[in-house]
Amino acid sequence: MKFSDIDVAVIGSGPAGMAAAIKAKEEGAEHVLILERQEQLGGLLHQCVHNGFGLFYFGQDLTGPEYAHRFVEKVRDLGIETLLETMVTKVSGDRKITAVNSHEGTIHLQPKSIVLAMGCRERSRGQLSIPGTRPAGIFTAGTAQRLVNVEGFIPGEKVVILGSGDIGMIMARRLSLEGVEVKAVIEILPYVGGLIRNEVQCLHDFDIPLLLEHTVTQIHGEQRVDAVTIAKVDKDKRPVDGTEQNIECDTLLLSVGLIPENELSRMAGVALDPLVGGPVVDERRETNIPGIFAGGNVVHVHDLVDDVSWEAEIAGAWAARLAQKGDHEKKGKIALRAGRNIRSIVPQTISGQNDVTFYIRVKEMEEKVQLRVGDIYHRAFRVVKPSEMIKVNLLQKDLKKLKEKITELNVECERGE
Amino acid sequence: MAEEKIICIGCPLGCETTLKIDDQGEVVKITGYKCKEGRQYVLEEYRSPVRVLTATVLTQNSVRPLFPVRTNKPLLKTHLKEAAKVLIGVKVKPPIRVGQIILPNLINTGIDVIATDDLLN
């Protein structure tokens, strides 16, 4: 394989990476290369054997492998180059990529543009500082998912799940169907962390108790987990004395949040937004480093795979344009400002020259609100929730209404319908 | 008149709907839904709740120990566990193409279990 004339290199081949690569190719980039660390394209989709993928993107209810399959076929049909079992170890600010694999050894690339599509990873026990012993039997829900669905192993037969993220709830159902006793799902917040359909289909359907406003306060067991202590929490999420109870179990799964995976971005000097954990991008999903784009969960954790692919397509399209034209689009100049009850907004800056897809997360659940973007857009919501991302599409013609020389655009939730 | 609350799971919005039910068990009124499909879903969820079953089956002569499958149509919620048990006995061998029927007529429902991936080796 020739590595010297790559137009667009895409790091990662999950629902973001493949979508970005396909779009880049369709937009005319000649040499598009996907770098993937696993032995096949698709990233985490392979372990997501459940359905719920592609309802919007394909208008069909697909499983993870089916969703991946459609992209894989397209990658193949379009002649996109791929390097599998290849780990990118370095990305530099001048768009040099260092990667390693068993066949070629150390590989150096200098693509014209790069799309970061590394996805996200799960928060671990260490980051939660859950007190207790250090036995075997503590897994993140995603690790358990890989074990159960791909590797062919069940971590244990009595399981407690901490956190009601989507992967945790989906694993509660998967494990129940595999004959495991899922003792409870413990959620520190007063509401479920994941999507409602997962609460219904994964917990209610299988009579799995969901304990809101509870947390695990202690892990027990020397060799293998033998129990956990849970307790109610107060408004400040602190355990309430006297509410502790022990649950006997051999396994604790953690589904307590996802973090965009940005080790390589940091190496390249890409500026990160601490609120979402991913790169600060403009509407084209270009980072502060010219020629380095990012899309999907590496930018911010989406609720739906469909949005992961769509966002990555934006990055892929602009990466292709940059690779072909060589010249550089005018950078985003207008900064988005998070106003009342807004936690985060992606993209963080816009130029005002192109159509924009905004992804917005609110801070708190609120009923009957108007979401406003400056004075050019508003929409009424019966309810907004932190667990459900709001998507706003603004066209170039809407943005034309913006005053000239504006440097900030406020996004807020206004009370009332 | 009785009331039943059903959360619509047709899409991620998760609309909370309320069904008014008369003494004969017939649905008289539905509120809280946002789309036609949602209304239909809620009605069906009340009458006969169904789910697509997704699972894995064991393989033979393959580099992969497990292979992902699903039902081609939703089946009754009450049948999920029984159906999952039936899949224990199924073993697949390559080559298999995505969409291929793995097990026809699952527990006499007329619903087939199909492959959700290719299994080439």
Added chain:
Amino acid sequence: MAQIETEVLIIGGGVLGAVVARELSRYKVDVILAEKEADFGWGSTKTNMCIVCQGADTLEFRPEYHRSKLIWDSMPLMEPLCQELDVPFKRVGELALIRNNEELGKFRKMKSKAEKLGINSHQFIDQDSLRQMEPNITREAIAALYDPNIAIVDPVRLTIALIENAGQNGVKVMRETEVVDISRKLNQFEVETNRGSIQCRFIVNAAGTSVEKIAQLVNSNDFVLYPIRGYVGILDKNLGDLIKHEIHMRPDAPGQMNILTPSVHGNLFFGTTMQPSQRGDYSTTRRIAEIGLQNVRKIIPDLSEKEIIHSFAGFLMFRNWEVGWHESVVQASRRIPGFISICIGYPGVSAAPATGREVSELLRREGLRLEANPGFSPSRKAPPVFNQLSDEQQKELIAQDSRYGHVVCRCETVTEGEIVEAVRRGATTLDGVKFRTRAGMGRCQGGFCTPRVTKILGRELGLPEEKVTKKGRKSRVLLYKTKELLGGK
């Protein structure tokens, strides 16, 4: 069960047992080292701040302690030892922060006390120089006492290297071998273990937090130890550049220490709160984690708890006021000939090199003949660490063995080749692989690599994956095969 004979049995494969084994391997002596865990250095050696100090660095410094001498004598030995054994050693220097004149006075006294003993490495640093040396630390520090000698190491790697080198020179090593009883017959000890009995003439009891328990087996309990549990947190590598030196500060409350230090692998370690605790209880509690965080924020005021990737508890063994709380145990039994107990309390790693020498001298006095081992080689070669090699070296390594091109742990860039090599050198568990290669020690804490390492371990050890353990014994990682719980096969 097997009956084995040897001259010297070392009980405990922590850094002290290991350093004694390696020291004795200089001589023509039959030595067995028995470790109860599945790998070496899993007690206090593992739960450690990884600092090599010289004993004159805290206000508790007591020149009259034998411990202080061991630490002081070890300092010049540590760097050459690490070089011989090809393990990381980094002289980072230490800054003891001073916040007011009262503290300044106390540090002055301590400095002159140390100087009287010939420890002249300390110097006072004014506020401006301190800012230049460490721009990110608290503004409350008006000065610091600087000791450029202080270094950092990886105690577990040091321990494994010592044992590998001892093994090359003839020491026999037994793992998952727990001493359950010792009886004395004539001039021999008969040591019962879970793997059969071992007959020996001399015992070096380096059993860490169990050192008293072992001594009691021969009624040689002429010392008392109080276990104090400390807490250590690990910060993400992203913060690796936040500080350059080991930094500490006088605690505001007794039983605590405010300390933040770089580690040889790029993470920062902070600690430690200290609480009397049940021996062997390595569990952490919410309370000590919170105090630990409060303490480190006295050094780095705006540190985010999100940067904590892991935390653990470890033990410091204290003695009593009669001999001095901070005194160590390095002594032959008063009643039982040939029985030597060692326990430094803390800092065991810092004191290890001189302790090794002293123990061989104690053994000689107890009657062990020490004749030079002509085949002794002091060098041991570390396994390749892929992410520390140049591109050229990486290429060469992959050309020799393609498994070095397969990255298994993404956070720490650990390759399959390194894991296979770790297994070849003795790793049998996930934790063993973790401490030898760092696979699973990064920010995702094994989320990505656990299934992969389990698979490699099973393959290399010839075990079904369900038999692979986290840390030996009953710590199996995967309990069933998919479908097994439903009655499938």
